[in-house]
Amino acid sequence: MELTILWYLIPSLLMFCCGVYGFITRKNMIAMLISLELMLNAVDINFVVFNRFLFPGELEGMFFTLFAIALAAAETALAIAIIINVFRVSEKIDVDDVTKMKF
Amino acid sequence: MEPVIPIIILALPLAMFLVLGLFGHKMAHRTAGILGTLGMGVTMVLAYITAFTYFFSGSSEFINEEGIRLQSVIFNWDWLAFTDSLVIRLGFLLDPISALLLVVITTISFMVHLYSNGYMRDHHGVWETGFQRFYAFLSLFSFSMLGLVVATNIFQMYIFWELVGASSYLLIGFYYTKPSAVSASKKAFIVTRFADLGFLIGILILSFYTGTFDFTNFTSVGVEGMTNVYQIDLTTSEGVRNWIATSPAPVFMGGSVLTWALVLIFMGGMGKSAMMPLHIWLPDAMEGPTPVSALIHAATMVVAGVFLVARLFPLYLMEEVALNIVTVVGAITAFYAAMVACTQVDIKRVLAFSTISQIAFMMVSLGVARPEFHHGLGYMAAMFHLFTHAMFKALLFLCAGALIHAIGSNDYTDMHGLRKYMPVTHITFLVGCLAIAGIIPFAGFFSKDEILTAVFGQSIFWYIWMSAVAGLTAFYMFRLYYLIFWWKEHKVHEGHHAPHDQPWTMTLPLVILALISCVAGFVPMGNLVTWNGHPMFESVNFFTNLGALDWSVASISLAVAIIAILIATVMYKKENPLPAKMKNALPRLWDWCYHRFYWDELYMFITHKIIFGCISKPIAWFDRHVIDGSMDGMAWVTQRISYAIRGLQSGNIQLYVWIYLFGVVLLGAITAICLF
Amino acid sequence: MFSNLLIYFVVIPLLMLAGFAICKNIRQVRAVAVAGSILLMGLSVWVLCDYLALRAAGNMEEMLLRGEWTWFEPLNIKLAVGVDGVSIAMLILSSIIVFAGSFASWKIDDARHFFMWLILLSTGVFGFFISIDLFTMFMFYEVALIPMYLLIGVWGTGRKEYSAMKLTLMLMGGSAFLMLSLIGIYFHSAPEGSQLTWNILEISQNASISTGWQYFLFPMCFVGFGVLGAMFPFHTWSPDGHACAPTAVSMLHAGVLMKLGGYGCFRVAMYLMPQAANDLAWIFLILTGISVVYGAFSACVQTDLKYINAYSSVSHCGMVLFAILMINTTALTGAIMQMLSHGLMTALFFALIGMIYGRTHTRDIRLMGGLMKIIPFLGVGYVIAGMASLGLPGLSGFVAEMTIFVGSFEHTDMFHRVFTIVACCSIVITAVYILRVVGKLLFGPVQDPHHAELTDATWWERLSVVTLIVSVAAIGCFPNFFESLIRFTFSPEIFHAIGLN
C-alpha cells in the first residue's frame, strides 16, 4: 500500500472539522480557543504535507507553518489575557455572555 | 426740444418720493405737505410749458408744414437690451396724447396735492398718521403715471403700468389698519395683475413677431431729414400686419397672431380701466383716501387702458375684430355700470361706477373710430372725453371728499339737505353733475356729443344703447345730487357741530376744477389731438366746438339728459315714496343692481373655492403627503430594512462563524460541482 | 499660486476660520466675520473691475484670470480656477449675502462655532464658483453642503434634526448622481488615447462625449444639480430645511446654495453635453414648468412664513432652471439674472422673517397682524422684498422675469409657448401669495396685544436689510450692466447648446 498525499490530508481534514464543530458548539471560551488551535493545527499539517509531497526541495510550506505556530502562540496568549479579563468582570467565560460588542 | 424740462418732469416727482419716503418721518407734517405740493406745482408748470411748446410753438419737431402734428422722441435711453433689436428704453415721447395727458395728470395731481393738505387732517387740525407717507406715495404715483404716458415703447409702458398699479395698491391700502382697505388694495392689485398677464403676453407676442418694442415702429414713419421725429402712418401698421401674416405660425387657435396680441394687450387695458369683467376692483378701491380716488381711480390711472388703445390705435385699425371687441366690452360695461350706479348708497361707489361707465364711453368711442369717418372722430372724442372727464370727475370726487370730511360717513343716508351748510361744495358739485350729465355748455356735453356722433356714424344700435346710458348717467348723478343736498333737511346730531365748508386748501381746487369743467368743452380738441395728427378744422376760435356740433345728435342727447334730470328731480328732490315704489316694482332688478350683479360673489367663489380650495389646497396636500411622503417613505423603508437586518448582528460569534462557514461551504460546493 | 486673484476667495475664508479658532469672545468673532466679509466683497468688486478691464482691453477668452495647480497627477486632478461674467456675478452675490448674513446673526448662540461652520460653507460656495475643474468643483460643492447639516441641526429651531437629516440626505442623493455623471464625463473627456481631463474648458473644446453617453450622463447631472436647485419633485428638502434653519443659514442657503444647482446645471450639464441638453430639455422643461406653478400655488395656502418663502423659492428657482432649459441667449441671461435677483430677495426675506420671528416667536401668519405699525422698518423691508418678489419694476425680480419671458418666447412651437405662458401665469399667483402674507402679517389690526411692545430693528439688522435692499434696487434700476456682464458667456460660439438649438 502506498501512503499517498490523500492519506495525510484526511486526518487533517477530520481534525479541522472537529475544530469547526467545537468552535460552534462550545460555550466556554477556552474550549473554543482549543477548537481554534485544532483548526490551525490542521492547516499547518496541510502546509507541511503539500510542501513535502509537491515541492520536496523547497522550504516554503515549512516556514509558513513555523510562522503560523508563532502567530498561534501570540494569538493564544492574547486571547487568554482577554478571557481572564472577561472572567474578572463577569465571573464567567461563556461566550453567550459576551455579546455586548455589537451594533 | 432740449430734454432738460422733460427730464425734470419725471425726475422731480421721483425725487419727491425718495425724499419724502426716506426722510419724511423726520419732517414736520406741514413741511412735508408743502414740499410735496410745491414739487408737484413745479412739475405742473413744467408740464404746461412742455405741452404748450408742443402744441403752439410751431417748431418743426412738433408740426410739419401741412399742420400735421408729429411724434417727437425727446430722449430715449437704453435701459435693458434683451437682444440687439429688443431693447427696453426709457424715453420721453411727445405727441398729442402724451402732451394732453401730461396736462391732465399734473393738473389733477397738483389739485389733489393741494387738497390733501386740508383733507388729511381732522376738524381739529390733527394730521392723519402717515401724512408724509401719503405724499410720498402720491409723488410715486405721479412719477409712474407720467412715465406711463410718455413711454416711447410698449415695455416702458408696461414698466410704469406696473408701477402705477403698485402705487395704487399702496394708496388704496393707505389706512392699512382697516381690514377692508387692506383687502381692497389686495383685490385691486391682483385683479389688475391678472389683466397685466394678458398685457404681458400680448407684448411678448407682438415684440416677438415684430422684433421691436418701440411704438414708433408699430405706428409711425420717421420724418425725413430729422432724427427722432415721427409721423403716424397707416402704412407702417399695415407693414406690421403683413409681416406677421407672413411669419411662421401666423394663426393661433383661429385668430391671427396680431388679433391675439391686440386682444391680450386690450385685456391689460380692461384691467386698469375696470372694464367688465375685470371691473370689480374699482368700487372697492374707494377704501382709499378720497383724494386718491380722485387722482388715481377717476382721473388718471383708470384711463390708462384708454390711453393704451389710443397709443396703439393704428395697429388696432388693422384688426377689425379687436376694435369690435373694444366696442362691445365698452358698451356692455357702460350700461352695466350705469345701472349699478343708480342703486348704490355709498356716494363714492356711485362715483366709482360712474367712472367705469364713463371710461367705457371712451372705449366705445375708440372702438367705433375709423379713419373714413370724420378723420377718426371717435379717437378724438375719446381723448376729449378723457380730458373733460378727468376734470369733472376729479371735481366730483373732491366734492365727495369734502362731504365725507364734513360728515364722517360715505353714505348719502347720513347727508341729505346739505346745500345750506356747504354752499361752495354744493355749487361745485352741481357743476360737476351738469358736466357729466352733458348739459350745454359744460365740458361733458361737448365730449359726450362727439362720442355719440362717432358711434352714430358707425352703428345705430350702439348709438341708441349709448344714448340710453347717457340718460342713465344724468339720472343717477342727479339722484345723487338731490339725495345729498336736498331730499329732507339735515338734522344736526347732538354733540356735533353743523357741517360746514372746508379750509381754502380744499376749496381752491374745487373752484378751479369747477371753472375748468365750465370751459373745458370749448377747447378745440379736434385741432390738437387726432389719431394721425391731422387737424380737423381749418381755423379755430373759442366757438369752434360749438360750431362743429352735429345738432341732430346733440339735440337728442340734450333732450335725453334733460328728461333724465327731470325724472330725478321728481323722484328725489323732496322726500317722497316714489323711489321705494320703484324699488318694489322691480325688486329682482333692483336687487341685482344693488349687489352689482353679484360679480364680487362670483369672483370670491372662483378665488376662494376654486383657486384656493380646489387647486392650492390639494397641491399643498399633495406636496406634503405624496411628494414629501414618498421621500419620507423611502427613509422609512430604509430604516425598516436596517432594523430587520440588525438582528443578524447578534454578537453571537458562533453564529457568525456558522454563517461564514456555510458561505464557504456553499462556495466550495459550487466550485466543486462546477469544476467536475 | 498666490499671484492669482481668485485663489483668495478660498484663502480669505480659510484665514477667517483660523481667526475664529483663536477668538476669545463674541466681539472678536464679529470683528473677524465682518472684516472677512468686507474683504470678500472688496475682492469680488476688484475681480469685477479686473475682468471688465481685461474685456475692455479686448481679451475675448472664455474665462479670464485663469490658474492651474496640479494636486493629483495620476488622475489629472487640478485646482483650476477661472471666471467669466456669470461666475463674477455669483461671487458678488455670495459676498453680499455673506456680509448681510454676518450681520443678521449678530446675536447667535455659540457664535464662534456657528461662524466657523458658516464660513466653511461659504468657502465651498466661493470655491465652487471659481473652479473650472470638475473634480475640484465637486469637492467644493460637498464642502458647501455638509456644514448645512450641523448648522441646521445645532442652531435650528423646530424639528431641526429631522429637517437637517432630510436636507442632507436628499442633497447627498443628488450628489451621488452627480458624481457618477462627473466621472462619466471624465472618462469621455478626451478623444481615445489622449490625456483625460477634468477641466471643463478642455472638455468642451474636445467635445468628445458621444451622443449616446450624453443621453446617459446629462439626466443624471441635471438631476444631481437640480435637487439643489429645488426642481420638482426633488424639492421637499427645501420647505422643511428652510423652516428649521437659523436666519443666516436660510439666507445663505436660499440665496447662494440653491444657485449652485442652477449654476451647475448650465456650467456642467448643458455646457459639456450640448447635444443631450437640446434633445432632452423637454423632459426637464415639463418638470420645471410644473415647479414654477406648483410652488406658487403651494405657497398660497401655507401659514408658516418660512414655508411660504420656501415654496416661493421653489417657484422662482424653477424659473431659473426653466429658463436655462430654453437654451437661448436671452433666456439664459435671464436665468442668471433670476439667480441674482432671487438670491438677494430671498435672502432679504429670510433675514426679515428671522428678525420678525426673533421678536414674535412665531412664524404663523394667523397669529400675527398689524406689525407694520409696531415695527415699521422691518415692515417696509418686507413689503419691498415682497414687491421685488412679485416683480415690481425698479427692483430685481422684474428684469429677471421679463428677460426670461422674452427669451422663452423666442421658441415658436406649441410646447414651448404653452410652458412659457404657464410660467407667465406664476406672476399672478406670486402676487396673490405675497399680498396675502403682507396683508395678514403687516396690515390690519394688531392681532396679539403682546406684539404691541416689540421694538424695531437694531442697527445691525438695519445694515443687513439695507445692504440687501440696495442690491436688489441696483439690479432693478441698472439691469443692463449686469446683463451685458452675463450675456458674453451665452454667445453661441461659447455655449454650444445654443448653436445647436
Place this chain on the structure above:
Amino acid sequence: MESVGSIIVYVVIALTIVICSVFAVTTRKILRAATYLLFTLFATAALYFKLDYEFLGAVQIAVYAGGIVVLFVFSILLTSHPGDNSAKLASRKRALGLTGALLLLIVAGYSLVSRCNFWSALPQGENPPMSEIGETLMGTAHGQYLLPFEAVSVLLLACIIGGVVVARKNKN
C-alpha cells in the same frame, strides 16, 4: 511501496489525531479537552517527524505542546471553579455544529477525493539540514525570511505588552 512499519506508524498517528481531536471537542471536562489537545499536538509533531521535518516537529512540541497547552492549563485553572463542568449542549446548538462540520467534511472530502489525482508516493527527500533552515530564516535574498521573522518577533513583543496590559488588574 511503503514499509509495513511505516504504515503502522502512520495508522497510529492518524488514529491518535482523529480520536483525540474528537474527544477534545466533545469531552465535558475542560481540563481533559486541553489534555486531548496536547495529544493531538504530539501526534501532529510525530507526523512532522515522519515527514522528515525534524526541526518543525521539535518546534511543534516546544511551542505548541510545551508552551500553549501550558498556557491553556493555567488559564483553565485560573478561570474555572472546582468541579465545574461545561454545561450540557442544547440540541439546537449541537445540530448547528454538526451540520456545519459535516457539510464541510462532505464538500471538502468530496473535492479532495475527486481532485487528488496526483497519487504520487512520498518523494525522496532529505531532512533539511539545520544550517539551511537557519540561513533561509536569516537571509534577505529571494525566498528567505528575515523580514517575516522580524515581523513575527515584533508581533510577539506587541503581544506580550498587550497581554500584560489587558490582563493587568485595574487599580479601582
